[in-house]
Amino acid sequence: MPKITYKDHQGTSKTIEVENGLSVMEGAIQKEIPGIDADCGGSMACATCHVYVDDKWFDKIPKAEDAEIDMIDMAFEPKKNSRLSCQIIVNEELDGLEVTTPEKQT
């Protein structure tokens, strides 16, 4: 199973195995990784699963669609490497993916 690393803004990191086909958000929720709230449950209707994707991974994941980018406008401190983790679907190629959760989600 692909391993995904979640870092918080202070640098503390946790690596977990996430099943193929689940989103990076769902993986975090299942293992109760703090910092990913996912209030809307993954319908791209909030921005509380916002993460910064590690630069070396950012171009390797499929690009965000417009609706996601619009929603990221509403995230807490969006940056160039911001994504909604509910829209990143895990597969073998993402084994080793690192994301950082923002200081807060709201």
Place this chain on the structure above:
Amino acid sequence: MKKTDVIIIGAGPVGLFAVHQLGIKGLKAVVIDNLDKAGGQCIELYPDKPIYDIPAVPECTGEQLTTRLLEQIKPFKTELFLNERVDEVKQEKDNWIVKTNNKNQFTAPNIIIAGGVGSFEPRKISLKEAEKLEGKSVFYAVKNKDHFQNKKISIFGGGDSALDWALELSKYSKITLIHRRNEFRGAQHTLSELRKLEKEGKVSIKTPCQIVSLDNEKELRSINIKFDDGKTEKIRTDIILGFFGLIMKLGPIAEWGLNMNKKTIEVNSENFETNKKGIFAAGDICSYPGKLKLILSGFHEVALASVECFKRARPNEKYRFEFTTSSKTIHNRLGKK
């Protein structure tokens, strides 16, 4: 103080359908919501997105669903209190007293919390200084246009609110529109009008950049923004208007003594009552084993909660289960002959 049978908190689909389920049982309700319109997440987050899992409705948008629910509850002439947030819930013998931030007070034996993920509130600028200036020179909505005349105004955001207000206020103030990326998601014709004003030197548009600090001596003097390429710029500013969208906050609900599970309220799945007698929770905000956050689940939950509400509101009457197809009483309540 208004007396009623049930106080419904939240005017989303589940709160609105609660009115129906209570109404056909002859119970009166009021609905309170922090938003300025009914519909909750359906209207605020996805008014144009199609929903495909409402039974017998193959496809409808969030807005259509809301309109239809409002139509369905029309016969009950229920009062909606919008733009109001419930701040306090107190017990008085067998009744609950609810106070809103608008100083309205309600009393009823039952409360149904159909609050979704909490109340929608504007997302704010995360600078400490901005917090102190809120309501003086930092705003997240325009309530009275008079306050925004002959000022230097920096407007943040890329959606319709930011574009619309930039255009409107440019008639009487000096506007700088600031957004974190080059693309604006608001209506393109509003944007082209603003681009025209920019060419004429009447509006200034700064992208892609974000606020880094503000200069404040007694009152706001200027703000400092940083572009993606690292350059910074100081902009003379009397007023900051931020339109970063809405976020959902649980808010005061967490302080009412209810058993919570993360951001949800624990209920039993027999009548969706919480640990407090007469307070029910339904829809996305409630949790019980097997809970699904679907609109259709919320409809079921309020149907069952309304039965218990009846028993508490009419302790001397016997509850009778009736079908809308055959019950004369229900037909009368719906205004059908």
